[in-house]
Amino acid sequence: MNTNIDDEEVSPASMPHFAEGIPLVFRFKKVHPGFTLSDNDLTITHTGGLDWNTILGDQSINLTYPGKYFFEVKINRVSTSWGMAIGVADKAFDVTGTTILGYKDYGKAKSWTWFTYPGGSNEGFLHDGVVSGTKPIPFKGGDVVKVVIDASNKSIEFFKNNESLGIPFENIDSDEVYPAITFCDQNDSVTQIQY
Numbered sequence: 045m046n047t048n049i050d051d052e053e054v055s056p057a058s059m060p061h062f063a064e065g066i067p068l069v070f071r072f073k074k075v076h077p078g079f080t081l082s083d084n085d086l087t088i089t090h091t092g093g094l095d096w097n098t099i100l101g102d103q104s105i106n107l108t109y110p111g112k113y114f115f116e117v118k119i120n121r122v123s124t125s126w127g128m129a130i131g132v133a134d135k136a137f138d139v140t141g142t143t144i145l146g147y148k149d150y151g152k153a154k155s156w157t158w159f160t161y162p163g164g165s166n167e168g169f170l171h172d173g174v175v176s177g178t179k180p181i182p183f184k185g186g187d188v189v190k191v192v193i194d195a196s197n198k199s200i201e202f203f204k205n206n207e208s209l210g211i212p213f214e215n216i217d218s219d220e221v222y223p224a225i226t227f228c229d230q231n232d233s234v235t236q237i238q239y
Contacts, residue, residue: 067239068115068193070101070223075139079227087120087235090227094126098143098151101223104135107195108219114192115223116237121185123229124162129170130189130234131157132200132221145226146170155224156213158189158202169202169212177212180204188237193221 071085078092079099088099105113122128129145136153137143144150145157146166159170160182168179183189183204190203200213225234 066111066113068101068103068105068113068223069238070103070115070236072236073100073102075099083235086238087233088225088227089120089231089233091230093230094228096142096144096150096226096228098129098133098137098139098145098224098226100133100137100139104220104222105132105193105195106220107193107198107216110196112192112194112196114190116188116190117225117234118237119183119185119187119189120233120235122160122183122232124184126228126232127159127161127164127167128183128228128232128234129157129159129224129226130183131155131191131202131224132193133224134218135220135222137222137224143226145224146173148172154216154218156200156216156221157224157226158183158191158209159226160184171213171216177210180209191223 072088076097078097080089080091133155134153138152145155156171161167168175192201198216199211201211202209
C-alpha cells in the first residue's frame with residue numbers, strides 16, 4: 045500500500061516550518077466575473093464596475109500545523125474614494141456576489157483584514173465589522189503590504205513597506221484560512237510578489 049502524499053495536493057502550511065516565515069506561493073482563484081488576471085495570474089485587476097468583490101488565493105494555510113507564513117502584494121492602484129481590504133478569510137468564505145472582508149454578513153464566514161477605506165468609519169484592522177487596535181495609515185498605490193500568519197498562536201501581523209504595523213489579531217477562530225483581497229472601484233489592482 046502506498047502511503048506517500050503527493051506534495052502538490054498538500055497545503056504548504058501542512059508541512060511544518062519554524063523559521064522566520066516562508067512565502068505562501070499561490071495564484072489568485074477567479075470565481076467572480078468582475079476580475080481580470082494577468083502576469084501568470086499574479087496580477088489581479090477589478091474590472092466589474094463599482095461593487096465590493098473578493099478574490100481568494102488557491103492555497104490555504106492549515107492553522108492546526110505549526111509554522112509561520114506570509115504573502116506580499118504591491119498595490120498598483122487603489123481608489124481614493126472607495127477602498128480595498130487585504131487579509132485572510134476562513135475556508136467557508138463565499139466570494140460570490142457582493143463580499144467584503146472583515147464583515148461576516150458579506151461573506152457568510154469569518155475574515156480578518158486591513159481595510160483601507162478613506163473617510164469610512166470602519167477603516168483599519170477589521171473583523172466581524174469591528175475595528176481592532178490602532179488605526180494604521182491607509183495604504184496607497186505603490187505600497188507593498190505583507191500579511192504574516194503564525195499558526196503557533198493563530199495570529200496575523202501586517203506590514204507596510206517592510207514596517208510592522210503590529211499584530212491586531214491573535215487566537216483567530218479558524219483552522220484554515222486563505223489569502224484574500226476585496227476590491228471596490230473599477231481598475232483597482234494588486235500584484236503578488238513572488239520569491
